[in-house]
Amino acid sequence: MPEALVIAGSYEGGLHGWTFDNDNYELKFSFAAHQGCIRCVATNSHVEDAQPLLLTGGDDEVIRAFSLSTFRQLGELSKHAGTVTDLCFCGSKHFASASADGTILLWRLKEWTCVHVLGGHDKPVHSVDAHPSGRMLLSTGADRTLRLWDLVEGRGAHITRTKGEASKVCWNGPATSYLLILGARVEVLDVETSTAEFDIDVGARVLDACFLSGTDFVATADGAGCISVWSAQGCVWRRSRRGGGRVKALAGLRVGPCDKCASLDAWAASFRLVAAASSGACEAWAPAGPADDLDDED
Template identity: 30%
Template sequence: MSAIGDKNQFRIIVGSYEHNILCLSLDIPNQKENDAAKTPHFMPIFHFQAHSLSIKCLAVSRRYLVSGSNDEHIRIYDLQKRKELGTLLSHQGSITALQFSHPASSSEDAAVSKGSKNSKWLLSASEDHKIMVWRVKDWETVGTLKGHTARVNDVDIHPTNRIAISVSDDHSIRLWNLMTLRNAAVLKLRKYNTNGTCVRWLGAKGDYFAVGLRDRCLFMKLDRLKFLKK
């Protein structure tokens, strides 16, 4: 959200079952005493005919927008130029989740990324049981996170950008070391008799995470995970 004049302005990007991506600008006027009649205003910004099958997920990182679909493709778009840049083709199953790393915030990270505020990595999860790691500056694959034995439902990157967490239809939560691209820890969910459908880190330091199940939400500390022996 950004404040412009006397309005609050949002940009909303949605993907549809009709294979399209639509970006809308939503202007919400400040409600003053004499402005009660003002209503929010939607305005189309851009529209892409993105995929050949329904869109499953989207992710945005400042300049870039990526979309994942049942057609097994990941499309890349430049939000500044409003055009498609290309397609990532490494998965052999529907794309279920996309997640950019956090923009560099520390002086060390900024030096590595040469001052760029764009994300360094993109993670993509799929029904093929894999999580791919892509380098944003050239969109090359730098590794594959293997360990799940069923569809990966969601993935999220820790605020430090050093680890990631994922949930799968194999009844497990897995922690990944993004420095070594190896599985670092695992927690089984069999006692809940269901799978994790989504996962998110909580707090600025990422000491906690939340896992959404079909009938409940679990809140856990990072130290609940059983770390694997080196």
């Protein structure tokens, strides 16, 4: 297995990376990368045979690129006129950046040049996620729209009104469905029919959510301090975090050989659910064992 790496940005502009082995963290790098808060990070670790890259964006309106082999900066890009709110790689040759200025920029990695300006959102763009093919992109914004973009032509392909302001959009692994965070709810929608596969009422504001790789499960972190895992039938695992600040980001980290997992226990044997908290801590959870610890609280 390749070395597992956890990367997080801070409110102060610091960029930090830890190797993760046998449920232990070891600091790999830590340095100042931005002036002001880092809002987003993205890697191309999912792209086969690609030079390992890390992108960061933040309140200083700048995108910075780093090598994950040397941890040195490769350059910086400045074209947005607002906070860089999200980043994602689009296949092996491009990446997209979203901004509070209402635009999405498509960049070519080879020359580090902007090849398309995707304008359509009339308010800040909150989230972008590229289809695994790298040919399409989903975006959500403060204008309460979900937009599908054709990255080959560099134009909008479809617009849907959301039921509220969606703070995040995310494809599942095979791109058969996608999720939207809508306040205290998470919707999982079928790509072909645009109908809800399941609608999760978390009960508190959802701070982040993600699909668990190789499964049909969705993980959430909420403002009440809970980390939960959900299926179409409801909550299947939940833990209450006692202190440590709010969770700002969730991600699955592969630590074992399993690709497709038939159960949550099988997923927990090969993956960890990593949570980055506002306190500055990174936590690793194995969502296995008793389904719910809330009944054990005093």
